[in-house]
Amino acid sequence: MEEHFQIEMRNIQKSYGNIRSLRGVDLQLKPGEVLGLVGDNGAGKSTLMKVLSGVVIPDEGEFYFEGKKVSIDSPRAAKDLSIETVFQDLSLCDTLSVANNMFLGREPVKFLGRLIDQKTLHAKSREHLDKLGIDISSTKLPVQNMSGGQRQAVAIARAMVFDPKVLILDEPTAALGVKEVNMVLELINNVKKKGVSVVLITHRLQDLFEVCDRIMVLNEGKCIDDRLIEQFTLDSLIKSIMGSPDKGVGVS
Amino acid sequence: MKMEEDVYVSERIIKESQLKKFLRENLSTLSIFGVLLAVSLFFGIATGSFLSASNVTNLIIQVAPNVIVAVAMTFVITTGGIDLSVGSILALASALLATLLASGTSLIVAFLAVIAAGLAIGFVNGYVVAYHNIPPLISTLASLMYVRGLALLITGGYSVAIVGENWIIGMGQGRVLGVPFPVILAGFIAIIGVIALRYTRFGNYVTGIGANEESVRRTGVHTKKVKIMTYMLSGGAAALAGLIIAARLGSGSSNIGNMFEMDVIAAVVLGGTSLFGGAGTIIGSIFGVALIGVIKNGLTLMHVSPYIIQITEGLVLLLAVLINVKIFSNKK
């Protein structure tokens, strides 16, 4: 049954000093599945996704990618598995241009790899921004002068450039207006159709009901609820997030 | 036909002339260039000899080693780091070269040993900064001390003559088509520096690390390696500069290059590279080197006391830092 999962995390544990941020979390994701990851502030959502992105190395835990055991011990390792992430803090370099941020670490090169191919860099960046319907006047602008929404859009565009198989979105709509939020939800539905697995972290619970197949609830570093979306109502979801899921359900 | 630029620019951007755009984007570099011209003009008027061909040539030869190191230092400071050990490395290189040659070591071996020493010290600096999170100010301060100590140990504090005519001497005293070799070398390194900082992945990561190191790391770049490389650049550049100075003077000494690091850092900061990291300009650094060189040279020609010159330099650095912090903390 393992081969049905795009990615699987088992028994992930991570402590910071005496804080046990993740206390043995399991997560499975099928191809084309959209998982909503919710929980109170400090529940460990971002840490879990940093672990999946190779940014944080867990103290304990295993990864399986398309059924095969893999190690995700660096950001590079995650990228090599086509796991792309929009981090909660966006992770942009303020003084670099939009295009340089989008292709950071994977710049198109020329002259035997010696020089960045500026023309291709900007053309590709423009192409991707247009494809996603993101309105940014010039790919040469440094991101420091941009609005919160534009910066978030750049971070999202970056995660989309290299055709991810697993797309992690950690509160991607926090700085967005109504129109842009709908754009992101539409984007999730589009990539889902292509078989991309998505993890969406958001506090906008109504959005979860629009795009998610399943919702997983974290509480103090543990998964306390994991159900298909049909089995949730807004009320039962809120109860679960507050730390007391409906009796009789619990972890499926 | 549309211009290439137009493809990427939407209607919301106010159209400005190429000239205006150039002025806006290069404001800090142009200002320092303006100051450089004004100060040069002042010394030209105040002294009869400042603008003479022989003085200008002399000045350019003198600042060439500073340019070489300032180019490398720009990379270090752009990552948000600093390298205080370059003056000591310069002295070690000069002492090591002269001592090796005096002991009969072949030219090429001596040359390679000197450059390797600079790279090795740079590696240690970078390793300590990148892997042990020691603030660069402290770790390179330690190097400033032990490297100078090494140089003194090698020479016993005396200067060692470099005798004979050979290509190493030529690196300090030779000319190609009438242009002094140190100047050609500095120009070449400056051009490589401009290209490397602006048009290569390495330069991108250097700037990115200064802006947000964790972001660069998260994209899969080996940021520690990039940081180590910047310190190796400054260490190697300082060794090369020391070699050129020793060759020019015809002797190696463990006592040269005192406060050299301050001259170079002041030049980079004056030139408009952000002390916070994330924004660096090689051209600016070169103008910075030129400005400090002109001030020192001009004041000397005016027979100003060397103590006053040092005070002036310190004040120029203070002013540069104040302006730098004001400009770049607003941007952050």
Ligand SMILES: Nc1ncnc2c1ncn2[C@@H]1O[C@H](COP(=O)(O)OP(=O)(O)O)[C@@H](O)[C@H]1O
């Ligand atoms: N780098 C870190 N150092 C120390 N503690 C951390 C670090 N990152 C996360 N934590 C702690 O781990 C817990 C979970 O944080 P996080 O994953 O950011 O929660 P969430 O995203 O669900 O709000 C919190 O108690 C937080 O303080």
Ligand SMILES: [Mg+2]
């Ligand atoms: Mg979070």
